[in-house]
Amino acid sequence: MAIYEPVIGLEVHCQVSTVSKIFCGCSTAFGAAPNAQTCPVCLGLPGALPVLNEKVVEFALRAGLALGCKINPRSVWSRKNYFYPDLPKGYQISQYDQPICLGGAVPVGAKSIALTRIHMEEDAGKNIHGGAASLVDLNRAGVPLLEIVGEPDLRSAEEAANYLRALRGVLVWLGITDGNMEEGSLRCDANVSLRPAGTEKFGTRCELKNINSFRNVRLAIESEIVRQTALLEAGERIVQQTRQFDAATGQTKPMRSKEEAHDYRYFPEPDLPPVLIDTEWIERVRATLPELPGARAARYEKEHALSAYDASQLTQSRRLADLFDAAVVASSGKSAKKIANWLAGELARMVNAGEADVEALKFTPAQLAALQGAVDGGAISLGAAKEVFGEMAKTGTAPEAIISARGLTQVSDRGPIEVACDKAIAANPAEVEKYRGGKKGVIGFLVGQVMKELAGRGNPQIVNQVMREKLGG
Ligand SMILES: [Zn+2]
Known part of the structure; x- marks a missing residue:
């Protein structure tokens, strides 16, 4: 029976800490009433035009420079087309073949996990299913995200969780995000495949979507490794698909068969000019980076x-x-x-x-x-x-x-300590006799009596020293 090696890569979505959305002036604050933070641009109404929030580019540069990425002097926006009720425009504005950052790495303990790219994009809204109706909240639509794509260099569920923890640590340290996973500020997709240990060729992968805690990253990947191993050992084929982790059952379940990238029909966004970054801008951002x-x-x-x-x-x-x-x-x-x-x-x-x-x-x-x-x-x-x-x-x-x-001051004055020592010596002649006869260990008992007398506040060093002097060394 073959031994299988897991091959894991994470795509992390991180909400950057801007006050307003990426292409309009709406607030990004969490917890507002549904659809209270929307306007024609983020609602995707016909004729509305996006205007780039420059702060998002600064945050992307911060992340890219801190993680050792190559900064692309010219990156472009693309439309990622798909239909979903939480995306009224019918497309998401993202970056595709010319992202802002390429390469780089995240230090994870003694290892370094390579990055493929970092790009900027807008978030979609949120569908809320319940009762007889489904509702749509578009407060998140247009919230700025960085998508940080890692190489498939992770080899265990635990390593993946450590990578996510390290990446979150750096991003929060840099002030790029609040890193709050419960509020959705940081979430990830995990690509998991197996291959016979010692081989190079990648197996067929499944993508686990929208994992929102360190614990679930570990559990979701572990359960997916178990599932794929069982299939391969039974001689079956892995079907490429998008799966979702259900924390209640501890299992992953299929969402939909994976669209190929060309299904999104990416094309350049005609309403936004390319993002041009010169050396001066890079150096200005670099000068503000804290010690990592x-x-x-x-x-x-x-x-x-x-x-x-x-x-x-x-x-x-x-x-x-x-x-x-x-x-x-x-x-x-x-x-x-x-x-x-x-x-x-x-x-x-x-x-x-x-x-x-x-x-x-x-x-x-x-x-x-x-x-x-x-x-x-x-x-x-x-x-x-x-x-x-x-x-x-x-x-x-x-x-x-x-x-x-709280009366915690320690008694270090010799005066009260001497009085307490004399009292203990007078009250315990038998122990004093033993000490002088060579059983030095009984000093612990005598010191204990002194500490009791001083309500536990005697300076132990000085109490020991005084007691020894009084007993004759
Ligand atoms: Zn808006």
Whole structure:
């Protein structure tokens, strides 16, 4: 029996963060009443003329330059013709044989997944089926999209999900999209085929449409691999078709047999001039690109001696990375490793437990630096600092205020510690005898008594030191 190798390529649709649509002035805001954000242009009324929103081109350039694409100095718009109720014009304005960006790659961990192209296009509307009638909402019609087409270089469902996560990370980092998959700002189609392992020729592929979460990308591709494997092992043929993933059953099901590209009868859009991009425009956009996540992670490892894991955790979001940088500056550069521990450790734990949201953190970089300063100066224990950190993340209250309100100050003065040690020694003569007889381990018990006396707030280092002195070393 042959062993099959999956061959997977993703086409990702990303809504770019413009205020208005791609060819008219209508708003792109999510959640408005159906059809409230429409005009003759995006409704496709006869005689209406599209005018290109230049911001969309800027965003496409940003993506293309950050992902190492070749920028096409002249790209053209095409009409992609098909009939569907959510597309009243009867065609979608897209780019076909001359897209804005060619090539490029997305870094995914240590690998690099090649891109075929990036092009600009308009979104269609939305059909809402329910009850006796089907309704059409055209608020999305004309919303600007970038379609990012990857080469079929992915070899597992998990790798595909990681690729999508990495691509989303870069696009959000660049401020191109909000990346909100639930609201449809980012969705993808996956092309999946199988071939006998070790062979080069591609098998017949099926396209899985409109997948809208990382989890569903993985599940949809996994189930499609299982389905195709079973067919091939039974000696059957894969039929090229478009399929849809049903999250309820965990299976893909056919939508329609795949139209060939020529069925769309692409032709140049006569109402829009070609998009001309000169070097000056490219350089102007390039100058505004931020340091990218991979470069920033490498810098953290080098400048702050962070582990690769911590560096990659901190660069999952630009907000988190910026917070880290500012907190390191606020601590005068002394506590980078410890600040990284807060953000890549305790905060990551809180995020995973649903107790915090990186985009909605309340504390300032200076407050985080002050909290670490309080630990370093011995004012509070690390355990108490975790309590303070949790409160800071939720309320943004200054660490000093939380420490004093909750009585978390650590007792580091020798005075009260000596009194408590004397008391413990007097109350436990048998243990003291054992210690002096050589059973050094009982010091743990005696220190425990002191900590109890100090309500858990004694500085453990100083308590240990004083107790040892009093017991005679
Ligand atoms: Zn409009």
